[in-house]
Amino acid sequence: MNIPFPQTPEFSGALYAPSRVEGEVFDLEIEGVVPEAICGTFYQVSPDPQYPPMLGTDIFFNGDAMVSGFYFADGRVSLRRRYVLTDRLVAQRREGRSLNGVYRNAYTNDPLAAKNNTTANTSVIPHNNVLLALKEDAMPWALDPQTxxxxxxxxxxxxxxxxxxxxxxxxxxxxxxxLAFSYEAKGDGTPDMAYFEISPQGKLLHEIWFQAPYAAMVH
Ligand SMILES: [Fe+2]
Incomplete structure (x- = not known):
């Protein structure tokens, strides 16, 4: 890749410089002691753009999803980091550049961009043996909670x-x-909304569809 990232606040500094590093660190160095009783995983997701923005500038929220897992057991902590391999990211890797335009505006994308425009970069939550990576503009993407x-x-x-x-x-x-809901649930600009309730075993228990007075962001 020979396109530089913009030297703007959205792409530089300790918080916003793209990392783009996937990997594993077994047995992290610890300052002090982690109690052995702490056993489980802390998951985190954040935008981490694989490629510099197609339009030359962009907002932080438009980056590809990088998921980190900190695995606690027996007083030790290990780290794993992986990109969510969305259709959008796979298409970018195929072409070796960003294909996506203005934030959440698929109509400004390159024709080679994936049809599914989501980055899945807003939050992660474990459910029924998968880890869901979510962004409200599309359905979730599922990850293996361990790998x-x-x-x-x-x-x-x-x-x-x-x-x-x-x-x-x-x-x-x-x-x-x-407990979950959807807005613009029948596609961009639709006023349709839905409410869902899903059991811990993954069974859909309730589903209610209705229309809002108009299409609007419902975060
Ligand atoms: Fe939020």
């Missing part, structure tokens, strides 16, 4: 037929059910 390998776009075993899915589903603390 962070991308399994693919996730429609809950065919139970949910929506164009979109919230990036911030909630877990009912009593039942473990996943």
């Amino acid at each position: 962070l390998e991308t399994l693919g776009e996730w429609n809950f075993d065919g139970q949910i037929d929506s164009a979109t899915f919230t990036a911030h589903p909630k877990l009912d603390p009593l039942t473990g059910n996943l």
Whole structure:
């Protein structure tokens, strides 16, 4: 790649300089002691653009999704980082450059861009043995919770037929059910919304469709 990233605040500094590093570090160095009772994984996702922006500039939110997992067990912590291999990222890697234009505006994309415009970079949540990477402009993408390998776009075993899915589903603390909604649920500009409730075992328990007065962002 010989296109430089822009030297703008969105692409530089400790917080925003693209990392683009996937990998594993077994047994991280620890300052102090991690109690052995802490056992589990802390997941995090953030935008991390694989390629410099096609239009020369961009906002931070438009970067490809990099998922990190910090795996705690027996007083040790190990780290794994993987990109979510969305259709969008796969198309960029094929062409060796960014193919995506203005944030969440697929109509400004290169004709070679993937049809699915999502980066899946807003949040991650474990559910029913997969880790879901989410952005509200599309359905989730599923990852293997251990290896962070991308399994693919996730429609809950065919139970949910929506164009979109919230990036911030909630877990009912009593039942473990996943509570979620969709807006622009029948595609860009549609006023259709839906509400879903999914059991911890992945069974769709409730589904309600309705229309908002007009299409609008519902974060
Ligand atoms: Fe948010």
